[in-house]
Amino acid sequence: MTESRGTRIALKAATAFVLGFLYLPLVILVIYAFNSSRIQSWPPQGFTLHWFGEALNNPQVRTAIINSLTVATVATAVALVLGTLAALAVQRYSFFGRDTISFLLVLPIALPGVITGIALQTSFVTLGVDFGLLTIVVGHATFCVVIAYNNVIARLRRLPRSPEEASADLGADMFTSFRRITLPSMGTALLSGALLAFALSFDEIIVTNFTAGASTQTVPLFIFTAIQRPTELPVVNVVAFVLILVSVIPVYIATRISGGESAGKL
Amino acid sequence: MTTQTTPAPRPSPLRRLGTWLYPRQRLQLGGLLVLPIGGLFVVYFGALFILLLNAFWAKDAFTGQVEPFSWTVAAFRELAGNDVYRTVAVRTIGVAIAVTITDALLALPIAYYMARIASPRVRGILVVAVLMPLWASYLVKVYAWRTILQGGGLVDWAFGWFGMSGPGLDELINSWLVLSYLWLPYMILPIFAGFERIPRSLLEASGDLGGRPSTTFRRVVLPLVFPALVAGSIFTFSLTLGDYITPDLVSDAKFIGNVIYDNSTLGNLPLAAAYSLIPIVIMVVYLLAARRLGAFESL
Numbered sequence: 229m230t231e232s233r234g235t236r237i238a239l240k241a242a243t244a245f246v247l248g249f250l251y252l253p254l255v256i257l258v259i260y261a262f263n264s265s266r267i268q269s270w271p272p273q274g275f276t277l278h279w280f281g282e283a284l285n286n287p288q289v290r291t292a293i294i295n296s297l298t299v300a301t302v303a304t305a306v307a308l309v310l311g312t313l314a315a316l317a318v319q320r321y322s323f324f325g326r327d328t329i330s331f332l333l334v335l336p337i338a339l340p341g342v343i344t345g346i347a348l349q350t351s352f353v354t355l356g357v358d359f360g361l362l363t364i365v366v367g368h369a370t371f372c373v374v375i376a377y378n379n380v381i382a383r384l385r386r387l388p389r390s391p392e393e394a395s396a397d398l399g400a401d402m403f404t405s406f407r408r409i410t411l412p413s414m415g416t417a418l419l420s421g422a423l424l425a426f427a428l429s430f431d432e433i434i435v436t437n438f439t440a441g442a443s444t445q446t447v448p449l450f451i452f453t454a455i456q457r458p459t460e461l462p463v464v465n466v467v468a469f470v471l472i473l474v475s476v477i478p479v480y481i482a483t484r485i486s487g488g489e490s491a492g493k494l
Numbered sequence: 495m496t497t498q499t500t501p502a503p504r505p506s507p508l509r510r511l512g513t514w515l516y517p518r519q520r521l522q523l524g525g526l527l528v529l530p531i532g533g534l535f536v537v538y539f540g541a542l543f544i545l546l547l548n549a550f551w552a553k554d555a556f557t558g559q560v561e562p563f564s565w566t567v568a569a570f571r572e573l574a575g576n577d578v579y580r581t582v583a584v585r586t587i588g589v590a591i592a593v594t595i596t597d598a599l600l601a602l603p604i605a606y607y608m609a610r611i612a613s614p615r616v617r618g619i620l621v622v623a624v625l626m627p628l629w630a631s632y633l634v635k636v637y638a639w640r641t642i643l644q645g646g647g648l649v650d651w652a653f654g655w656f657g658m659s660g661p662g663l664d665e666l667i668n669s670w671l672v673l674s675y676l677w678l679p680y681m682i683l684p685i686f687a688g689f690e691r692i693p694r695s696l697l698e699a700s701g702d703l704g705g706r707p708s709t710t711f712r713r714v715v716l717p718l719v720f721p722a723l724v725a726g727s728i729f730t731f732s733l734t735l736g737d738y739i740t741p742d743l744v745s746d747a748k749f750i751g752n753v754i755y756d757n758s759t760l761g762n763l764p765l766a767a768a769y770s771l772i773p774i775v776i777m778v779v780y781l782l783a784a785r786r787l788g789a790f791e792s793l
Contacts, residue, residue, distance in 0.1 A: 231610075231611065231707065232707065235707070236611060238603075239603050239604075239606060239607040239611060240607065240611075242600075242603035242604060242607070243603065243604045243607045243608070243620070246600050246601075246603070246604045246678070246682075247604075247620075247623055249600070249675065249678075250623075250624070250627045250675075250678065250679070251627065252642075253635060253638030253639055253642060253675070254627065254630060254634075254635070254638060256638055256641065256642055256648060257634065257637070257638045257641070260641060267646070268641045268644070268646070268647065269646035269647065269651075270646065270647050270648040270650070270651040271651070309529070310529055310530040310533060311530070313526045313527070313529055313530050314526070314527065314530035314531065316526050317523055317526035317527045317530075321519065321522070321526075323523055329527075329531065330790065331781070331785065331790075332531070332534060333530075333534065334781070334790075335538070335781075336534075336538050338728055338732055338777060338781055339732070339736070339773070339774060339777050339778075340732055340733070340735050340736015340737075340751065340773045340777065341733075341736050341737075342736040342737075342738055342750070342751035342754050342755065342770070342773070343542075343545075343736060343770050343773060343774055344538070344541075345755075346545060346754055346755070346758050346766055346767070346770055347538075347541035347542045347544070347545040347770075348537075348541045349758060350541070350544055350545050350548050350758070350763060350767065351540065351541040351544040351545070353763075354544050354548070354560075354562070355544075366537060369537075370534070370537060370538045373530060373534070377530075401508070401509045401511075401512030401513055401516070402512045402515065402516060402522075403508050403509075403511075403512045404509070404512070427629055430631075431631050431632050431633075433632065433633055433739055434736065434737065434738070434739060434751075437739070437755070438755075438758070447631075448631065448632070448633045451631075451633045451634070451637065452633060452739065455633075455637050455640065455743070464637065468631070468634040468637060468638070471630065471631045471634050472630050472631075472634060475626060475629040475630040475631070476626065478629050479622055479625045479626050479629055482625070483618075483621075483622055483625075
């Protein structure tokens with residue numbers, strides 16, 4: 229089937245429209261980061277770099293960034309270990325209930341976050357657990373596991389078994405084979421899973437808002453409270469600007485390691 | 495002079511464990527599954543179960559605290575007795591459907607263009623261009639729309655040219671617009687992958703058999719890409735159904751998530767727990783249907 233000239237032009241126009249729609253809000257925020265006025269009206273009043281210094285020296289911003297990085301690192305590490313174990317089980321063994329495992333693992337990300345949030349909050353309250361970084365990590369790990377699992381199992385499906393069998397024939401025990409053969413060939417799958425899990429955790433607010441408690445701030449929680457106070461908006465603009473810039477990094481790494489292979493993988 | 499032969503080194507404990515485990519398949523499987531599945535059951539399904547229990551527990555009239563194991567259906571009676579809860583549920587589900595349809599309509603042409611018309615180089619650029627906003631922070635994007643929609647913002651300014659003023663930050667339509675924006679890449683990427691998987695030969699066969707392009711699209715392309723569309727819709731539908739931050743920040747109209755969150759912090763936990771059964775049931779039915787339609791292979 230070849231598309232007619234008219235169809236092609238229409239599709240091109242639609243593509244341009246969607247891209248414009250996707251980027252308009254990001255561009256607007258980037259502009260506002262340099263707005264000299266405290267008031268967010270359009271068009272902006274003038275140009276300044278003043279707010280960058282203010283954001284840099286804001287202690288709340290610093291604490292929030294450190295907390296977010298800590299939580300995302302731990303949640304990603306937990307997710308990688310658990311996701312890899314589950315993927316190895318599902319891909320390498322046949323057992324009753326195997327098909328159900330993917331379904332169960334996908335539930336924490338497919339069920340609305342508000343459910344995960346209130347379920348964990350209720351349980352922590354019922355069991356008397358104190359809120360803090362640890363409770364945030366638990367919440368994030370539940371939905372990050374499936375990210376690692378999806379990436380690893382996709383890779384395992386395509387890996388030939390023969391190198392592992394050769395390794396076993398040459399006398400390596402199963403742990404050595406895993407460490408020397410399987411793990412290295414999963415490297416990029418683990419990296420892209422880790423990237424996505426880290427980004428999801430760093431960005432999470434729906435569940436975090438339930439499991440953080442009153443005194444712990446993450447970057448999204450900081451933005452959430454700050455944007456409701458008009459005086460803090462210029463600082464939020466700068467944080468937003470930096471976050472938009474930083475989101476280029478994972479996209480760059482992801483396209484480099486996968487060559488587009490897992491581009492459609494969520 | 496005597497030559498000494500070193501005895502074969504005793505195998506390491508790990509190695510002996512590996513050898514012992516080798517024929518024991520069930521045990522290997524158990525060892526692999528105990529942490530991920532055990533953890534999932536204890537933390538996630540355990541938490542869901544406690545939530546379910548709370549829906550059937552009474553709360554103390556004075557302190558607002560839940561009294562464990564005091565069985566009652568008071569929360570459900572309260573939900574059924576107040577029309578507000580039905581209105582909010584219908585509104586949330588309605589917006590979730592509207593967002594899903596909007597995103598499907600926006601995603602189909604760009605995904606088709608990316609997969610079938612663009613040159614490999616342009617395709618690569620477009621994939622990155624769609625991925626970038628996906629990785630940008632959720633709250634940053636909602637905040638951006640807040641600045642655009644609020645009084646004196648870009649929309650107000652644009653409407654001003656026609657002597658009108660923008661909708662401000664009160665209208666339900668804002669939630670529809672912003673949520674459609676937020677989840678659009680989640681719809682584009684699976685559909686793009688779905689289009690890419692369709693072999694060209696099928697389309698040529700359809701053409702050879704006399705199918706016009708529009709017929710081929712309707713009878714061949716759409717059915718083949720449908721599982722991918724369903725996969726994308728899981729995200730657009732579920733994420734809308736469970737959001738309470740965006741509705742809170744860009745409009746006045748409450749969603750199911752707002753009712754759940756507000757009641758959890760104000761202390762009517764049984765009501766929040768009972769109300770959260772609505773999205774749980776909807777999503778489990780949705781996921782089971784999606785699995786039947788083959789959407790899980792397209793995730």
